[in-house]
Amino acid sequence: MNEKTFLANYDPKAFDIPIVGVDAVLFTYHEKCLKVLLVQRANHPDKGKWGLPGGFVDLGRDKSLEDTVVRKLKEKTGVVPPYIEQLITVGNKKRDKRGWSIAVCYTALLAHQQCSINIDDVADVQWVDMAEIGQVALAFDHLELIREARERLKQKALYSIEPVYALPKSFTLSALQHLHEVIIGKSIQKKSFRRRLEQADLLIDTGEKHTVLGRPASLYTVKPSAKGHKFVRNLEA
Amino acid sequence: MNEKTFLANYDPKAFDIPIVGVDAVLFTYHEKCLKVLLVQRANHPDKGKWGLPGGFVDLGRDKSLEDTVVRKLKEKTGVVPPYIEQLITVGNKKRDKRGWSIAVCYTALLAHQQCSINIDDVADVQWVDMAEIGQVALAFDHLELIREARERLKQKALYSIEPVYALPKSFTLSALQHLHEVIIGKSIQKKSFRRRLEQADLLIDTGEKHTVLGRPASLYTVKPSAKGHKFVRNLEA
DNA sequence: CTAATAGTGTCTATTAGACATTATGTG
DNA sequence: CACATAATGTCTAATAGACACTATTAG
Numbered sequence: 001m002n003e004k005t006f007l008a009n010y011d012p013k014a015f016d017i018p019i020v021g022v023d024a025v026l027f028t029y030h031e032k033c034l035k036v037l038l039v040q041r042a043n044h045p046d047k048g049k050w051g052l053p054g055g056f057v058d059l060g061r062d063k064s065l066e067d068t069v070v071r072k073l074k075e076k077t078g079v080v081p082p083y084i085e086q087l088i089t090v091g092n093k094k095r096d097k098r099g100w101s102i103a104v105c106y107t108a109l110l111a112h113q114q115c116s117i118n119i120d121d122v123a124d125v126q127w128v129d130m131a132e133i134g135q136v137a138l139a140f141d142h143l144e145l146i147r148e149a150r151e152r153l154k155q156k157a158l159y160s161i162e163p164v165y166a167l168p169k170s171f172t173l174s175a176l177q178h179l180h181e182v183i184i185g186k187s188i189q190k191k192s193f194r195r196r197l198e199q200a201d202l203l204i205d206t207g208e209k210h211t212v213l214g215r216p217a218s219l220y221t222v223k224p225s226a227k228g229h230k231f232v233r234n235l236e237a
Numbered sequence: 238m239n240e241k242t243f244l245a246n247y248d249p250k251a252f253d254i255p256i257v258g259v260d261a262v263l264f265t266y267h268e269k270c271l272k273v274l275l276v277q278r279a280n281h282p283d284k285g286k287w288g289l290p291g292g293f294v295d296l297g298r299d300k301s302l303e304d305t306v307v308r309k310l311k312e313k314t315g316v317v318p319p320y321i322e323q324l325i326t327v328g329n330k331k332r333d334k335r336g337w338s339i340a341v342c343y344t345a346l347l348a349h350q351q352c353s354i355n356i357d358d359v360a361d362v363q364w365v366d367m368a369e370i371g372q373v374a375l376a377f378d379h380l381e382l383i384r385e386a387r388e389r390l391k392q393k394a395l396y397s398i399e400p401v402y403a404l405p406k407s408f409t410l411s412a413l414q415h416l417h418e419v420i421i422g423k424s425i426q427k428k429s430f431r432r433r434l435e436q437a438d439l440l441i442d443t444g445e446k447h448t449v450l451g452r453p454a455s456l457y458t459v460k461p462s463a464k465g466h467k468f469v470r471n472l473e474a
Numbered sequence: 475c476t477a478a479t480a481g482t483g484t485c486t487a488t489t490a491g492a493c494a495t496t497a498t499g500t501g
Numbered sequence: 502c503a504c505a506t507a508a509t510g511t512c513t514a515a516t517a518g519a520c521a522c523t524a525t526t527a528g
Contacts (some may be wrong), residue, residue: 016296020257020339059253059337064329089326089341092301100296104326192517214479215525233470233516429490451506452498470489
């Protein structure tokens with residue numbers, strides 16, 4: 001049999017195949033806290049519990065897994081987050097009552113104010129403070145996925161400025177530092193933090209100032225070249 | 238409808254679902270080169286081309302994706318590699334002629350001598366020098382997966398000693414350093430390399446010596462605690 | 475002025491790079 | 502002895518930590 005005949009007769013449903021979906025751990029920074037987006041499940045299984053935004057691949061509409069996760073995140077937030085990266089794929093017999101199931105899981109970051117949908121007005125979507133994530137009844141293995149995403153984000157906070165994508169387009173250095181501190185779980189020396197930012201030349205000073213109390217702070221935007229930048233030396237864990 | 242009824246009636250084949258498989262980029266160190274294991278495809282599509290060891294999940298036999306990749310690697314090498322880690326999941330419409338397809342891809346490391354199957358005696362399995370990988374006709378997107386795995390391994394070589402799992406149980410510091418040099422693609426200062434190993438206390442001196450030419454070298458084994466160790470400062474890329 | 479937050483100066487500590495030197499085996 | 506490879510000593514360079522200091526706003 002040649003390849004053409006083989007392909008013409010190929011039936012993807014001839015074999016037992018696992019259920020496959022995508023999930024996203026979408027973080028943001030709001031009110032000095034790291035928060036994660038949760039969605040209340042409308043359907044079985046685990047109906048009524050909270051879980052990560054996600055769903056099945058639509059073979060007709062999605063050209064790739066990234067299309068699927070972008071589509072699902074847009075459904076819930078109204079926008080496409082500026083940072084989406086694959087986290088881990090979990091697949092086993094136990095995680096879903098429907099049977100052998102695989103979830104391709106992503107980490108995403110979004111500025112709180114960038115949500116065009118007002119999350120407060122929708123009962124089945126909410127931002128949950130990471131400090132309180134243990135108190136929520138979560139579906140499937142989503143608590144583990146969130147913990148994994150948080151741990152990876154922590155590592156990235158030590159050697160990159162990727163957390164910046166959880167902030168608005170322009171932001172103060174103090175805000176960026178505090179976000180890093182929340183993610184890492186300890187305070188950072190202001191001088192160390194600013195020195196490495198300046199040396200790596202990752203930010204642009206907009207010239208604008210942001211005043212709340214005390215001396216006005218410069219507002220910065222992130223250079224496109226900052227994406228993927230890794231400092232050669234980590235901050236202390 | 239309650240959850241029990243829902244699950245009783247659930248049909249995983251009611252929806253169009255992608256093809257799902259696992260692949261592994263298995264590296265080893267042999268004759269001063271980094272090599273990757275390739276398998277000649279016995280079936281369509283891309284029959285006759287070389288590709289990564291891998292295959293479909295067996296819902297009956299495999300409890301998890303890790304079971305699948307372990308099973309597939311054991312089939313080809315006769316052993317379970319001491320290091321297996323998830324690399325990336327690729328999923329799109331184009332990568333496989335059979336249709337929408339997902340591959341959960343792993344990186345694995347194995348000592349060359351640990352292969353209980355003599356690869357030289359099997360025509361459809363071979364170790365290929367990474368320096369010559371561009372010359373092999375590879376199936377699907379496997380060249381990209383190999384490049385991705387190599388890049389990740391390079392990063393790890395800069396801040397960990399994970400490449401050590403591509404060496405035999407006991408090894409010399411010179412061998413470990415040279416392996417790192419091959420992976421990173423540049424030479425490393427001997428003193429720097431040894432200093433950080435000593436300080437992190439990751440190895441055990443077996444007391445045995447290995448002599449080829451010149452002063453005999455001490456043989457070391459890796460401590461279990463070395464798994465996952467990250468140096469705070471990278472070697473220069 | 476004071477309070478509060480932004481931003482800088484400077485010393486120390488740690489650790490990688492460079493490279494010379496010593497150690498230990500073979501023939 | 503010469504030669505080869507292993508192992509160490511030591512100086513320099515780069516960069517994070519600590520912490521005191523100055524700057525700029527509001528009221």
